[in-house]
Amino acid sequence: MNTLDVTKGVTLVDVRYLGSPGYIAPCILQDASGIAVVDPGPTSSLAGLEAGLAERGLSTADIHTLLLTHIHLDHAGATGTLVKRHPKMRVFVHERGARHMIDPAKLLASAQRLYGEHMNYLWGEFLAVPAENVTAMAGGETITVGGRKLEVIYTPGHAVHHVTYFDQVDGIAFTGDTTGLRPLNVPCPMPVTPPPDIDLEAWRTSLAAIRARRPEKIYLTHFGPNADVEWHIAELSERLEKWAEQVGSDVKSNRPEGEASADFAKTQQAILTERIPASAFGPMIRTEMLVSSWLGLARYWKKGQ
Numbered sequence: 001m002n003t004l005d006v007t008k009g010v011t012l013v014d015v016r017y018l019g020s021p022g023y024i025a026p027c028i029l030q031d032a033s034g035i036a037v038v039d040p041g042p043t044s045s046l047a048g049l050e051a052g053l054a055e056r057g058l059s060t061a062d063i064h065t066l067l068l069t070h071i072h073l074d075h076a077g078a079t080g081t082l083v084k085r086h087p088k089m090r091v092f093v094h095e096r097g098a099r100h101m102i103d104p105a106k107l108l109a110s111a112q113r114l115y116g117e118h119m120n121y122l123w124g125e126f127l128a129v130p131a132e133n134v135t136a137m138a139g140g141e142t143i144t145v146g147g148r149k150l151e152v153i154y155t156p157g158h159a160v161h162h163v164t165y166f167d168q169v170d171g172i173a174f175t176g177d178t179t180g181l182r183p184l185n186v187p188c189p190m191p192v193t194p195p196p197d198i199d200l201e202a203w204r205t206s207l208a209a210i211r212a213r214r215p216e217k218i219y220l221t222h223f224g225p226n227a228d229v230e231w232h233i234a235e236l237s238e239r240l241e242k243w244a245e246q247v248g249s250d251v252k253s254n255r256p257e258g259e260a261s262a263d264f265a266k267t268q269q270a271i272l273t274e275r276i277p278a279s280a281f282g283p284m285i286r287t288e289m290l291v292s293s294w295l296g297l298a299r300y301w302k303k304g305q
Ligand SMILES: [Zn+2]
Pocket: 072, 074, 075, 177, 221, 222
């Protein structure tokens, strides 16, 4: 089964990213005219999304709206491909991400630097989205979609163009990567801090904004719903601060980047292994991801120097 029925009318699809369950979960919100999808995922796992929809008697033709938390490839990669297939599809995205969906050249060039020859295998194609399909938001809007009213909360920190969608009536928040990762939904919240726009101060403010709404449940793109919101955010914040402190001291002491980032990845994997068996480490908690988290935090500290 690729779909998991969860509460409050939200259906989760496990797209089985790179064949691994428990890593990328678009959320399906159904209404009378079709469905809205929060973060469709990359094109490399579009077949997984289609399979999940098919199990519900749905197809991508039923999608009238894509709600992007942010434009990173693991969240928004399939957007252009879906819009090309179904040209009436609407795409909601923060205004600072909108231009990159319309012209992804710069986004793809920076991803290419990070992922090199693995780009296509990891993410698949990333097509431009026609400007007329895009609704750019600043945060503060309320949109009615998927049979519910969603408050758009601007939640930068992980990315400068990150938003969270909050349904006050049901007390649920779609938080993207602002509340970090919990792959396989194990109780081990961890941040993900890739370049280029990690911002600790902004991130703290964003987490406070989410907590202030007192959501009963947060839906993480990686992975799924969590009802232990206070605990989750506290754990995540603590780990984020520790990571930042570690990388900050590496940067201050001018440790060679390769050496410091490899050490960081090794230490973090050892900590994770206490909670998750190393054999369960899938595509989202590989060494490369932790190295890229070191680089993202290092960039943050260097900007402030
Ligand atoms: Zn992500």
